[in-house]
Amino acid sequence: MKGKEWYQADDVAEEYDSKRFSRGGRLIDDREKKAVLDALAPVEGEDVLEIACGTGRFTAMLAERGANIVGLDISEAMLAQGREKARSAGVADRIEFLRGDAARLPFPDDHFDAVFAMRFFHLAETPAKFMAEMARVSKDVVFFDTFNDRSTRVVYNWLLPMGSHLYSASQVNRLLDGAGLRLVDDQHDFLLPYGFYRKIPNGVAQEFRDLDTSLGEATIGPWSVGDALASVSYWTATVDDE
Template sequence: MAETYDDWYKTPKGRLVDKIEKEVIYEFLKPQPGMKILDIGCGTGNLSLELAKLGAEVTGVDISEAMLVKAREKAAKENLCISFCRADANNLPFEDETFDAVVSLSALEFASDLKKTLLEIYRVLKPGGRMVIGLIGGGSAWSMYYEEKAKKDSESVFRHAHFRTLDELIAAMPGENVQGKAVLFVPPDFNFENVEEALALEEKAQRQGRTDGGFICAVSYKPLPKRKELD
């Protein structure tokens, strides 16, 4: 998929979906210049490049070397210093407490044991840091769309996906002060040329507090060590 992966973001649907998903990612991540961020399942570097442009020190990992080749090419073209390496999220090649923040955008649907994978990701997070995880939402119009595609195409990557609900994602998150939010209520068969109509639909659903969005996102924090009280 590496050769054609970025074509999605050039379509009206891809642009708007990316915008909606990124808004909640940034709301929770709050990237700052100098922040050391790990991007899990970085693909061709879409999010990694954006974070680097904001001044973050970014490391991107993915299980696909073909995706990483594209990511490195894009970073070099834009003269961005990003470290991309091939790694499995279940066995990260980093020391404990290495990163200020860890983010993953639509990658961990393919984790068979989400809680176990999140614990490994949490391991490399510094105390005081935050972990932001975004997934395709289970029970949504979008997960049903991908499930239908998987039924029709034996080669579809979504045959290996596990679609969790927002409650399930929140329950799997290690750490403290876990918060979650569902977005992307515009259905996949919508005419994405109608941007204003799509955003109005999105705003109304979010205002109603719905949790069955096509994209779910959660954040948790790694607590700082408690100070020992003086005798």
Template sequence: MKGQEWYQADEIAAEYDDKRFSRGGRLIDRREKQAVLEALAPLEDKTVLEIACGTGRFTTMLADQGADVVGLDISAAMLQQGRQKAHEAGVDETLEFIRGDAARLPFPDDHFDAVLAMRFFHLADDPQAFLGEMRRVSRERIVFDTFNRYSTRSIYNWALPMGSRLYSKREVEALAETHDLSIVDSQHDFVLPYGLYRITPNALASPLRRIGDVFDALPGVNRLASVSFWTTRID
């Protein structure tokens, strides 16, 4: 995985949410959570594994919606942030955090109803192997996102601390087909790049988003979307 040392640093974990999901970044957080809930609902009594759960943004939300959740991450510092978040939300009993490697998941085959991976595949050096492990432990569904090859992200990708692996629609379809996964839904969003929202004050973020929505609605523009959310079903 790219940037493992950077990602696991204590100071990165402590500042992670504030740097990415404050100011206009809160809008990104809401949109990602909406996509996850739509992909996994209904959640009551479902067992869900989140790969690279980080600070527990999604795991805490899923547990609050009635799922029995395991969050796995390689960073002890990120997991500590997640445990604190789960405690504050009162979902400790239905949410477990485990430190582990997504390439060697410590679970038996078909162990979870669904597996989730957000903000993960852009760092994966071997996406085939990682998706294979996710496929192995999931009974029904795998949900993930990708950053897109033809998006504005490609312009500033070189300047990011870890860079990003960018995907075309055809590459994702081939990746899913290799593991006998059917793509049952896909959503393509944020023609305007994430970085622009993060530096935008709250008062201007919503108007900026409305401008982005105008572009998103134009025919063929979803090819330029920064991110795609993929919902797959095991065949």
């Protein structure tokens, strides 16, 4: 089972966080949350839209920091997990969860201060359309991540139940240009693929993460190893009013 059918299954939603963010996967969770906060903070009082909010990891985190946030996802099972997470964190009053299609966002133009999507574009069937919609409803910031086509992810990609679309930097730049967005920051991380970290215990995960980070920060002549071979990139853009 692949794609939308896999993603919307009840058992996938129930086990999503525990399978991906336990063991060494907790380091992935930490890094992704840092990337979101780096791009969007400060969020207190800001109106934020999260596309493909899944189980609400980021939705609840931003609500705890004072954001007024809408979480949109195609999976009702994932949204149920998000609502429970929001209730447990005591921030349900700051979040509205909606089931919807990212290709046809049910909001007017310039409705949010920031729009972001994590773990989304590798599954996007029509990425240009999704990007255009994100840009349309944002007044300012658009933030997202991609899996990259010059990384170990190329090999790991064959093992995923859904398969992933891998992007080059030039492809991302074309998406941004087509949506009227201007890139303001990009960060590249994880030479080792996510699947590796999920398989190793906490006790050794940090040692591998430290090595991964050191290698990613290394340079060969004018080239950054991380920029060239990282499996994940985080992209921060802004609506180009020019």
